[in-house]
Amino acid sequence: MLILLKKQVMNIFSFTAHFDSEEACRTHFKQERDKIGVKCQRCGHTHHYWIKAVWSYECKSCRARTSLRSGTIMQNSNLSFMIWYKTMFLMTTTKKGFSSKEIQKQLGLKRYEPVWAMVHKLRKSSR
Ligand SMILES: [Zn+2]
Numbered sequence: 630m631l632i633l634l635k636k637q638v639m640n641i642f643s644f645t646a647h648f649d650s651e652e653a654c655r656t657h658f659k660q661e662r663d664k665i666g667v668k669c670q671r672c673g674h675t676h677h678y679w680i681k682a683v684w685s686y687e688c689k690s691c692r693a694r695t696s697l698r699s700g701t702i703m704q705n706s707n708l709s710f711m712i713w714y715k716t717m718f719l720m721t722t723t724k725k726g727f728s729s730k731e732i733q734k735q736l737g738l739k740r741y742e743p744v745w746a747m748v749h750k751l752r753k754s755s756r
Contacts, residue, residue, distance in 0.1 A: 644718050654710035702750050
């Protein structure tokens with residue numbers, strides 16, 4: 630399952646106004662994920678409780694927990710939701726698109742590899 634920022638008409642000002650915190654990005658991501666639905670990895674049940682304290686879903690049938698990231702493009706990434714959102718913004722806002730190196734520089738991130746992996750996944754998913 631993949632979730633992306635919709636190609637909405639957004640400029641840098643409305644983007645920063647909307648997504649001004651990690652919490653804002655997570656909340657938006659959850660809303661998008663809820664539209665698609667969550668399937669329990671253990672039993673396949675599709676009804677879940679939301680436990681905000683741990684940012685996870687809990688299966689109503691078997692109580693297995695599914696984190697907000699798990700099963701999405703952000704799974705296995707240690708980068709914050711806000712970094713992902715900023716990257717999606719940078720990638721969709723220009724026609725040419727930013728390179729991984731440029732995104733790393735713009736976001737002030739130390740390590741290149743996680744940025745490269747994120748950009749690679751986003752490119753693959755938007756094809
Ligand atoms: Zn379950």
